[in-house]
Amino acid sequence: MFKETKLKNGLSVITSPMSGTRTATILIMVGTGARYENKMNNGLSHFLEHVFFKGTKKRASAHDIVSELDGLGCDYNAFTGKEYTGYYIKIDSAKLNKAIDVLSDMFLNSKFDAREINRERGVIIEELNMYQDNPMMYVEDIFEECLYGDTPAGRDTIGTKENILNLKRKEFVDYVNSQYGPENTFVVVSGDINENKVRAEINKKLNKDTFNKRGKKFVEKELVDDIQGAKKVKTHFKKTDQAHLSLGVRSFPYGHKDAQVLKLISVILGGSMSSRLFINLRERNGLAYYVRTSVETYTDSGYITTQAGVPVDKVEKAIEIIIKEYKTLTKKLVDPIELKKAKDLIAGKVAIQLESSDNVANWYARQAVLMAGAKRVGQEKNIEVVDPEKAMKEILKVKTSDIKRVAAQIFKTDFLNLAIIGPYKNKKQFEKLLRI
Numbered sequence: 001m002f003k004e005t006k007l008k009n010g011l012s013v014i015t016s017p018m019s020g021t022r023t024a025t026i027l028i029m030v031g032t033g034a035r036y037e038n039k040m041n042n043g044l045s046h047f048l049e050h051v052f053f054k055g056t057k058k059r060a061s062a063h064d065i066v067s068e069l070d071g072l073g074c075d076y077n078a079f080t081g082k083e084y085t086g087y088y089i090k091i092d093s094a095k096l097n098k099a100i101d102v103l104s105d106m107f108l109n110s111k112f113d114a115r116e117i118n119r120e121r122g123v124i125i126e127e128l129n130m131y132q133d134n135p136m137m138y139v140e141d142i143f144e145e146c147l148y149g150d151t152p153a154g155r156d157t158i159g160t161k162e163n164i165l166n167l168k169r170k171e172f173v174d175y176v177n178s179q180y181g182p183e184n185t186f187v188v189v190s191g192d193i194n195e196n197k198v199r200a201e202i203n204k205k206l207n208k209d210t211f212n213k214r215g216k217k218f219v220e221k222e223l224v225d226d227i228q229g230a231k232k233v234k235t236h237f238k239k240t241d242q243a244h245l246s247l248g249v250r251s252f253p254y255g256h257k258d259a260q261v262l263k264l265i266s267v268i269l270g271g272s273m274s275s276r277l278f279i280n281l282r283e284r285n286g287l288a289y290y291v292r293t294s295v296e297t298y299t300d301s302g303y304i305t306t307q308a309g310v311p312v313d314k315v316e317k318a319i320e321i322i323i324k325e326y327k328t329l330t331k332k333l334v335d336p337i338e339l340k341k342a343k344d345l346i347a348g349k350v351a352i353q354l355e356s357s358d359n360v361a362n363w364y365a366r367q368a369v370l371m372a373g374a375k376r377v378g379q380e381k382n383i384e385v386v387d388p389e390k391a392m393k394e395i396l397k398v399k400t401s402d403i404k405r406v407a408a409q410i411f412k413t414d415f416l417n418l419a420i421i422g423p424y425k426n427k428k429q430f431e432k433l434l435r436i
Helices: 044-051 062-071 093-109 114-132 135-148 161-166 169-179 195-206 259-270 276-284 312-331 336-353 357-376 388-396 400-410
Strands: 003-006 012-017 023-030 075-080 085-092 185-191 232-237 242-250 291-297 302-311 416-422
Touching (some): 062 093, 114 169, 135 242, 135 302, 135 416, 259 291, 259 312, 259 388, 276 302, 312 400, 312 416, 336 388, 336 400
Parallel strands (some): 232 416
Antiparallel strands (some): 023 185, 242 302
């Protein structure tokens, strides 16, 4: 169970007590990310995430911050996506107030020291190099660029090397003042907690003038033009021994009525070792080590895609197998036993994941941020934050006819998008394969 409370300054606090654990997690998530940037400051959200760890008025340096956190024996980190940025600490629940103090200090009092920013440029460029040298990860970015083009939705979250080298301190300060306001921030605390004490402590630490003045000039994201009239292919030339592909279609934004149907489709196609594409690509044809189908939902758009690493000279065969499975879902009802297995798999994975306080915090924070963002841009106004039990009830309602109906709606030739990393220069050889 969970409870959401609005503080007087507009900050949302969600608490979710858990039994049988000695840990607690505090997660501060802000409804901003790469989609709230422009071409000139692309990468700023992610860079800022790093800079928050570089020193405050009270804790003068990065060493001071991480030494204190390490001394508390906690897990801590941050992450940046297209529509949210999060900062968390998972800790022995007896030390939770210490975690709240450190995280709120970073959030409100970071110095954004120009020297630290300059030092961090090299770190982030190496992070960028790491991603680009890992095709299994980088193909996700190529797919979104194929889907959304040269827009904030299609640009890499980490930014470009040029931007990383040229972002100025004032841009960080201005971005925090516009995007990091109370109305756009959600604090989730889960685990072994006393809810009243937690809310009082957060109010004490975060209901400050420094924070309350932020967000007055909030910059909304550029909306996606989510209509596609023709199939698309994007190749990224790289001399590799293995081709990495991502083949998918546009689907639904966050909170859509068929969201749970789509989740089940992804599980049936490539969500487990017994899924259709895992069996066909790997077990029957020996074409891949990793195969996965996943769903991404943004506040105004979404997609489902299958990723795999296959032999360079067998990539066309792999594409044909994936498309065949997409097409089959549009023509034939899935076996009720297969659908039940997919539902049971989701239920089991959710149960396992939500034994951990950090996963519980992320469950509620992500929903809260995306719900607020969707409502802000006029999408899916009736959505709400739900607990795992309610989410599972919706999944259990899905019928075999729902799977076929949604598959027929999204899996169409003109909706196909293919991104490939490998030694290919001519995308036309792949365009002819994209046919359902």
